[in-house]
Amino acid sequence: MQDFLDCHERIRPYIHNTPVLTSRSINAKIGAEVFFKCENFQRAGAYKIRGATNAILKLTDAQRKNGVVTHSSGNFAQALSLAARSIGVPAHIVMPLSAPEVKKTGVLEYGGKIYGCQPTIKARQETADKITKETGATFLHPSNNKDVIMGQGTAALELLDEQRDLSVIFSPVGGGGLIAGSALAAHHFGQNCAVIGGEPFAVDDAYRSLKSGKIEGNVTTNTIADGLKTTLGDNNFPIIKEYVKKIVRVTEGEIVSAMRLVWERMKIIIEPSSAVAVAALLRDALENPNDYKNKKIGLIVSGGNVDLENLSF
Amino acid sequence: MQDFLDCHERIRPYIHNTPVLTSRSINAKIGAEVFFKCENFQRAGAYKIRGATNAILKLTDAQRKNGVVTHSSGNFAQALSLAARSIGVPAHIVMPLSAPEVKKTGVLEYGGKIYGCQPTIKARQETADKITKETGATFLHPSNNKDVIMGQGTAALELLDEQRDLSVIFSPVGGGGLIAGSALAAHHFGQNCAVIGGEPFAVDDAYRSLKSGKIEGNVTTNTIADGLKTTLGDNNFPIIKEYVKKIVRVTEGEIVSAMRLVWERMKIIIEPSSAVAVAALLRDALENPNDYKNKKIGLIVSGGNVDLENLSF
Numbered sequence: 001m002q003d004f005l006d007c008h009e010r011i012r013p014y015i016h017n018t019p020v021l022t023s024r025s026i027n028a029k030i031g032a033e034v035f036f037k038c039e040n041f042q043r044a045g046a047y048k049i050r051g052a053t054n055a056i057l058k059l060t061d062a063q064r065k066n067g068v069v070t071h072s073s074g075n076f077a078q079a080l081s082l083a084a085r086s087i088g089v090p091a092h093i094v095m096p097l098s099a100p101e102v103k104k105t106g107v108l109e110y111g112g113k114i115y116g117c118q119p120t121i122k123a124r125q126e127t128a129d130k131i132t133k134e135t136g137a138t139f140l141h142p143s144n145n146k147d148v149i150m151g152q153g154t155a156a157l158e159l160l161d162e163q164r165d166l167s168v169i170f171s172p173v174g175g176g177g178l179i180a181g182s183a184l185a186a187h188h189f190g191q192n193c194a195v196i197g198g199e200p201f202a203v204d205d206a207y208r209s210l211k212s213g214k215i216e217g218n219v220t221t222n223t224i225a226d227g228l229k230t231t232l233g234d235n236n237f238p239i240i241k242e243y244v245k246k247i248v249r250v251t252e253g254e255i256v257s258a259m260r261l262v263w264e265r266m267k268i269i270i271e272p273s274s275a276v277a278v279a280a281l282l283r284d285a286l287e288n289p290n291d292y293k294n295k296k297i298g299l300i301v302s303g304g305n306v307d308l309e310n311l312s313f
Numbered sequence: 314m315q316d317f318l319d320c321h322e323r324i325r326p327y328i329h330n331t332p333v334l335t336s337r338s339i340n341a342k343i344g345a346e347v348f349f350k351c352e353n354f355q356r357a358g359a360y361k362i363r364g365a366t367n368a369i370l371k372l373t374d375a376q377r378k379n380g381v382v383t384h385s386s387g388n389f390a391q392a393l394s395l396a397a398r399s400i401g402v403p404a405h406i407v408m409p410l411s412a413p414e415v416k417k418t419g420v421l422e423y424g425g426k427i428y429g430c431q432p433t434i435k436a437r438q439e440t441a442d443k444i445t446k447e448t449g450a451t452f453l454h455p456s457n458n459k460d461v462i463m464g465q466g467t468a469a470l471e472l473l474d475e476q477r478d479l480s481v482i483f484s485p486v487g488g489g490g491l492i493a494g495s496a497l498a499a500h501h502f503g504q505n506c507a508v509i510g511g512e513p514f515a516v517d518d519a520y521r522s523l524k525s526g527k528i529e530g531n532v533t534t535n536t537i538a539d540g541l542k543t544t545l546g547d548n549n550f551p552i553i554k555e556y557v558k559k560i561v562r563v564t565e566g567e568i569v570s571a572m573r574l575v576w577e578r579m580k581i582i583i584e585p586s587s588a589v590a591v592a593a594l595l596r597d598a599l600e601n602p603n604d605y606k607n608k609k610i611g612l613i614v615s616g617g618n619v620d621l622e623n624l625s626f
Binding site: 019040041045102260263264266267268269270304308309311313 | 332353354358415573576577579580581582583617621622624626
């Protein structure tokens with residue numbers, strides 16, 4: 001618990017304490033009060049800067065000199081580049097060639113060096129390993145690193161600081177860093193606050209992992225939520241198993257509708273991965289209305305990095 | 314001046330005091346601090362609820378009973394419907410058949426009754442006159458009514474309340490209500506704060522009106538900024554003539570780029586009419602950099618009502 005507060009203190013100069021927004025029409029739709037923690041307004045457009053900053057700040061001076069390396073489909077890439085530049089550390093970023101243009105541009109603008117690779121987890125890791133060997137840079141996994149997980153959890157920490165009596169927090173599930181960090185934060189700082197994950201049916205590895213008790217992979221990656229194609233790791237899965245109440249799966253249609261609802265009603269840009277959490281809340285509130293009636297619900301809007309050239313509506 | 318404060322007090326229970334946002338990257342681009350007054354987060358998605366509410370609240374009880382009528386391409390229509398419902402007054406809304414679907418839906422959801430008409434100013438006024446005769450409702454012009462103008466000015470009043478030392482406020486110019494109200498507010502509450510209007514080249518009636526000294530019409534209406542196709546009126550033009558420093562005209566390409574810049578960088582949805590003010594600032598800061606260097610600039614983000622089916626990028 002003190003670890004968490006120390007982590008928050010450490011990264012605070014480098015991040016925004018993002019606003020918490022509400023929407024009358026969405027509250028009316030769900031019959032509850034929903035508090036959106038707007039990490040789309042975070043630096044580099046997503047919560048990822050929190051974990052990236054924490055992980056870099058925990059390196060030794062000698063380690064910092066050699067820089068950091070990661071692989072990421074987008075948001076962590078931008079976040080690590082910006083965090084590294086803020087702290088004065090070189091950043092080597094392995095990105096699949098298929099990553100959205102807007103995310104590649106972001107990495108370059110923040111001073112990261114991009115290394116292209118094929119869009120498979122194996123190719124990403126091999127390229128990152130090669131860079132580690134050549135440069136001596138420290139590899140920082142986007143979601144399966146304890147310092148990253150704790151950093152990501154500070155979004156839920158701030159949300160609970162503002163709304164102590166949330167009965168549940170929704171978070172999207174991709175690599176598992178955000179939901180694991182959120183679950184730890186809810187455990188330490190919530191008042192019996194549950195954590196529920198939202199995941200596309202198309203990449204429901206976390207749902208299946210919780211069912212089977214071991215980390216499962218994905219067979220397809222056919223989802224609009226490009227940030228959620230990755231799978232859980234051995235550092236975050238035990239936390240998820242212990243502290244996450246359940247995973248709610250949603251269709252691609254539900255993701256697009258939820259994204260549209262938030263854009264139209266709240267006038268904020270959220271990315272498809274964030275819309276997954278909104279869609280999960282909408283679905284679960286429909287299936288289990290008594291769990292939500294007149295409750296206070298938190299929701300981590302994970303990011304707002306959208307390729308405007310390729311919108312789904 | 315006291316009139317203004319009374320107006321603000323009167324409408325305050327019915328409106329949001331919207332947030333003022335900033336963007337590091339946009340500040341860096343302009344070399345100044347820009348304060349965005351986010352009326353896209355206003356009730357019904359635009360500043361128009363301010364003037365609509367003020368105008369209804371100034372009616373007598375007898376007048377209120379017969380309701381209100383207006384013609385509007387969209388935002389004022391929604392605003393008047395919502396304001397009327399909040400206060401308990403019937404709202405008759407004349408809308409051109411070509412108005413965006415999302416705006417028609419908004420009017421219906423807020424309880425307004427829609428009357429379709431051809432998309433000309435003449436057809437709008439004739440239809441509204443007919444309803445006035447039939448129902449006894451009071452006609453409220455969207456921009457050329459003194460109570461509406463003062464209500465719209467409360468956005469600039471709130472902005473100046475938060476940032477006293479703005480050297481200029483940018484506002485889009487359509488029918489002239491917002492810029493006239495903003496100019497009055499800047500005159501009364503600013504410290505030598507100028508007001509500059511942004512207008513599309515395609516509908517530059519206000520620019521030409523200021524040049525000629527009399528109200529000019531538009532020949533074309535071929536702009537993405539659908540809220541700015543209307544022309545000035547005899548109540549707001551004298552205020553604009555006296556208190557507005559200048560009108561900066563922008564191309565359609567500049568409007569789309571500015572809209573995209575704000576969506577991508579600030580992660581907020583602004584409508585094309587609002588982007589016109591951003592584009593005007595960008596253009597004028599490029600042409601007259603010394604007017605902006607290290608200054609504090611205010612900008613009224615007038616609304617966020619966008620038809621997501623018909624985006625320009």
